[in-house]
Amino acid sequence: MDNSKSNQEFKSGDTVQLKSGGPIMTIDSYDSKRYFRCKWFAG
Numbered sequence: 001m002d003n004s005k006s007n008q009e010f011k012s013g014d015t016v017q018l019k020s021g022g023p024i025m026t027i028d029s030y031d032s033k034r035y036f037r038c039k040w041f042a043g
Contacts, residue, residue, distance in 0.1 A: 010036065 010016070014027045016038065025038035 010027055010030065012027055012029060015024050016027060016036075017024050023040040023042075025040040028037045028039050030036045
């Protein structure tokens with residue numbers, strides 16, 4: 001996971017994590033306003 005990516009470099013299937021921590025999430029989709037929909041899995 002690369003924390004130096006800009007919003008323009010993210011694409012569906014990439015994994016991300018909040019700067020404050022939390023679970024690793026997979027980007028599901030995004031829209032033109034740079035809102036990302038992410039999913040995470042437990043277990």
